Amino acid sequence: MDNVNLEVDIAGLKLKNPVITASGTFGFGKEYGEFYDISRLGAIVVKGLTLNPRLGNPPPRVAETPAGMINSVGLQNPGVDRFLEDELPGLLDKGVCVIANINGNTIEDYCRMMEKLDRSGVSAVELNLSCPNVKEGGMAFGVEPEMVCAATREVRTAGEKPLIVKLSPNVKDIVEIALAAQEGGADALSLINTLLVMDIDIKTRRPTLANIFGGLSGPAVKPVALRMVYQVCGAVGIPVIGMGGISDWRDAVQFLLAGARAVAVGTANFVNPYAPLEIIDGIERYLTETGFSSVNDIIGNISVTSGQ
Amino acid sequence: MKLVDKCLIVENSEIQENIFRMKILSPQMCSIARAGQFLHIKCGGNKHALLRRPISLSYRLAGEDTLVIVYRVEGQGTQFLSEQKPGVKIDVMGPLGRGFAVDQEYGRVVLVGGGMGVAPLAELARVYGNKCTALLGYRSEPFLTREIGAEAGKLLVATEDGSEGHRGFVTDLLPRELSEQTIDLVYCCGPRPMMKRVLDICRTHGVRCQLSLEERMGCGIGACLVCSCATRDKNGNPGYSRVCVDGPVFWDDEVMLDG
Numbered sequence: 001m002d003n004v005n006l007e008v009d010i011a012g013l014k015l016k017n018p019v020i021t022a023s024g025t026f027g028f029g030k031e032y033g034e035f036y037d038i039s040r041l042g043a044i045v046v047k048g049l050t051l052n053p054r055l056g057n058p059p060p061r062v063a064e065t066p067a068g069m070i071n072s073v074g075l076q077n078p079g080v081d082r083f084l085e086d087e088l089p090g091l092l093d094k095g096v097c098v099i100a101n102i103n104g105n106t107i108e109d110y111c112r113m114m115e116k117l118d119r120s121g122v123s124a125v126e127l128n129l130s131c132p133n134v135k136e137g138g139m140a141f142g143v144e145p146e147m148v149c150a151a152t153r154e155v156r157t158a159g160e161k162p163l164i165v166k167l168s169p170n171v172k173d174i175v176e177i178a179l180a181a182q183e184g185g186a187d188a189l190s191l192i193n194t195l196l197v198m199d200i201d202i203k204t205r206r207p208t209l210a211n212i213f214g215g216l217s218g219p220a221v222k223p224v225a226l227r228m229v230y231q232v233c234g235a236v237g238i239p240v241i242g243m244g245g246i247s248d249w250r251d252a253v254q255f256l257l258a259g260a261r262a263v264a265v266g267t268a269n270f271v272n273p274y275a276p277l278e279i280i281d282g283i284e285r286y287l288t289e290t291g292f293s294s295v296n297d298i299i300g301n302i303s304v305t306s307g308q
Numbered sequence: 309m310k311l312v313d314k315c316l317i318v319e320n321s322e323i324q325e326n327i328f329r330m331k332i333l334s335p336q337m338c339s340i341a342r343a344g345q346f347l348h349i350k351c352g353g354n355k356h357a358l359l360r361r362p363i364s365l366s367y368r369l370a371g372e373d374t375l376v377i378v379y380r381v382e383g384q385g386t387q388f389l390s391e392q393k394p395g396v397k398i399d400v401m402g403p404l405g406r407g408f409a410v411d412q413e414y415g416r417v418v419l420v421g422g423g424m425g426v427a428p429l430a431e432l433a434r435v436y437g438n439k440c441t442a443l444l445g446y447r448s449e450p451f452l453t454r455e456i457g458a459e460a461g462k463l464l465v466a467t468e469d470g471s472e473g474h475r476g477f478v479t480d481l482l483p484r485e486l487s488e489q490t491i492d493l494v495y496c497c498g499p500r501p502m503m504k505r506v507l508d509i510c511r512t513h514g515v516r517c518q519l520s521l522e523e524r525m526g527c528g529i530g531a532c533l534v535c536s537c538a539t540r541d542k543n544g545n546p547g548y549s550r551v552c553v554d555g556p557v558f559w560d561d562e563v564m565l566d567g
Binding site: 025031034047055060061069076082218219267271273306 | 311528530533538
């Protein structure tokens, strides 16, 4: 297996392997660092940050559905400054590639965060224009192509680090949004964020979540995510990070074949803390067994003989 | 490094309708588990209940390297657990969370449990033995009274239907225990209305109290922030804490049970 190359390049960002942990599922890396050496990961995307600290939504914040979970955390985080002071130095000491996920109420918020992060040790910035759990939040930017393009352009000029735009699946046409982000100067895209859903407790006749709505993740969303990643990869010229319900290496290989240059593992971490490592090993084994020498050989490598 | 292990089920028996006692073999977890901590158990994963289920440790059988949990079948996760036979292995993360604060200097403590909240108090009864009084409340038929009664210095039972012990709420029994002698700490676990009442009684008597809270969880280790509960920090400012790592046991001045 020594001669299999797992390295991928995302807009100049060199990852030792294509497996990333998804924002909001991995905290700031400390918790899972108690299970394994997190420098083995391609990168980690930290919990979504805002300019100022946020308490998040009131509980209950979670519900379970068949093969899925719904969350409405609402961007609880200590704010970008505390992240840079308290969390980032320890993370960098571990030797892991860190991607910061940013959320704002205004384009100005995003730009100020980009400026601060640009002077830090993070490797890239993920622009979340699509959090479903905050009323005034990124969702407003993420659904209109013109807004996505404008927001991306402004943030792009506020710093030099690779800029990844995270896309919402809760839109009319995700390809249109992807093209708008590319036009605005995004270096890469990541998709999908969670699907906007709800659940009702029939005993109390109330919504299960205090926030009423939440974001669906887990295996239930995987086919939706895979379809969207495939469509977007076919339309844009920039790298795509695919995510949505990936729970094992087979799922990850599907996203790579659909055209994603890297994959992110989210909800699966909760079920199996070692899921990302098992996925790295599984991809390596798959490459060896199928005779490919590099993970880049399978990215987008599917035959489509009819239809789309 | 934290533990995730496939552990052998030694026993899984229905001790009362829909209430099960499971004995899980794990020398490592047994040696480090403390009263009030929980196990995060995979209940079938993608094929059944996606998320792990947090189940509190009831007590340890140190001589047998075994952890005992007592759980009620509520949904598909616990249904899955109840169907597992002795001899099969289950996937367990743990022991997790901040357990009860135990101080051997305490002269006298009181345990107050309601319904399934009785379960995590069993290990405390073993830790304190004669020094503890256990007040256990049930809707009807009691469980775990034999195990706790064998360890605790004193045991009083309350049932809402009067089928055993005091007819009424377990909280009816608390004021007398707190006024008869000096109590160093009250440990409490049960339904929210019961815990609020316990908190009120403890405040009236000037006795400190620790409460074990329950919340649906995701990761169980503090990363996902879905199991939040309303708390106050040291300066009295309201905010949210994670039940999985900041709790499940909280001090009386930390919790905001109305929040």
